[in-house]
Amino acid sequence: MTAPVLDVSGLRVDVGGRRVVDGLDLVLRAGEATALVGRSGSGKSLTARALTGLLPEGAARSGAARFTSWDGTAADLLSLPPGRMRALRGPGIGHAFQEAQASLNPTVTVGAHLKEALKAHGAERSRRRARGLAALRGAGLEDPERLWRAYPFELSGGQAQRVALALACVLEPRLLIADEVTSALDPLTQAAVLDVLRARTGAGGSLLLITHDLAVAARWADRVAVLDRGRIAEAGPADEVLRSPRHPFTRELVRAAAPGGRDGTRPAPSGPAAGAPAAVASRAAGGAR
Numbered sequence: 001m002t003a004p005v006l007d008v009s010g011l012r013v014d015v016g017g018r019r020v021v022d023g024l025d026l027v028l029r030a031g032e033a034t035a036l037v038g039r040s041g042s043g044k045s046l047t048a049r050a051l052t053g054l055l056p057e058g059a060a061r062s063g064a065a066r067f068t069s070w071d072g073t074a075a076d077l078l079s080l081p082p083g084r085m086r087a088l089r090g091p092g093i094g095h096a097f098q099e100a101q102a103s104l105n106p107t108v109t110v111g112a113h114l115k116e117a118l119k120a121h122g123a124e125r126s127r128r129r130a131r132g133l134a135a136l137r138g139a140g141l142e143d144p145e146r147l148w149r150a151y152p153f154e155l156s157g158g159q160a161q162r163v164a165l166a167l168a169c170v171l172e173p174r175l176l177i178a179d180e181v182t183s184a185l186d187p188l189t190q191a192a193v194l195d196v197l198r199a200r201t202g203a204g205g206s207l208l209l210i211t212h213d214l215a216v217a218a219r220w221a222d223r224v225a226v227l228d229r230g231r232i233a234e235a236g237p238a239d240e241v242l243r244s245p246r247h248p249f250t251r252e253l254v255r256a257a258a259p260g261g262r263d264g265t266r267p268a269p270s271g272p273a274a275g276a277p278a279a280v281a282s283r284a285a286g287g288a289r
């Protein structure tokens, strides 16, 4: 088993006087992709935001989240001063959101976004453009030279999503948190982008993939953690959790995502793979990831 990159224990988040994450424990390891799944409103995004210090105003968090950087230094994300957290975002933790357009500055070109991120973290000036273009290419964008000069409003939704991903990846973070970043993409682009995200784990990075889609979790994640009302109901190897769920909530989730749906009439979820159990079976049989 590889070393933990992030060890979260007893994470609590309160927002608007309501506890929405309630004692969450989660370990993310080097070289592994973990899918955080759960129904809408279960607290997935606020978990990610609590970890990267991007909670909405008025929200409060407690607990511990020990993060280990590339150089082996460890820090508790929940007690880091804002300046150190800002320094860690980028080379330590990349966070890409579902609302890509909203995360881009409308008055600044794509290239300037990337150059600014690289400059802020001390990247060599002469290498910034090449690194930025490589990140755009890495996020599956064609013609990065043209996109370099584009403003966010000139991008399609899918292009904006991939630019936001390139921004989250350009500093080669130890941990990449991808929050529903592929749900608006067509199946072919979705698969290409997920392959790119997955590749982040190759060099000892860690990936937290927040998704509704169990087929995505089955195909691209090593581990699955199931969130139910702010708590981890069940966590383990993806094929075990999705093939033989132990917790009643996971069983319900897997049944609802299976071809035919819970009541036998619902269609299979959209995505590159069919229902989760089929995707798990294909992986178990050596199918493509």
Ligand SMILES: Nc1ncnc2c1ncn2[C@@H]1O[C@H](COP(=O)(O)OP(=O)(O)OP(=O)(O)O)[C@@H](O)[C@H]1O
Pocket (backbone or CB within 6 Å): 015, 016, 020, 038, 039, 040, 041, 042, 043, 044, 045, 046, 047, 056, 212
């Ligand atoms: N800014 C906010 N102010 C008040 N409540 C919020 C805010 N953001 C989220 N919440 C509430 O916190 C709970 C968890 O929200 P969160 O966005 O983490 O869910 P989620 O699992 O990511 O959902 P989805 O899959 O729909 O994105 C929900 O009940 C939501 O209504």
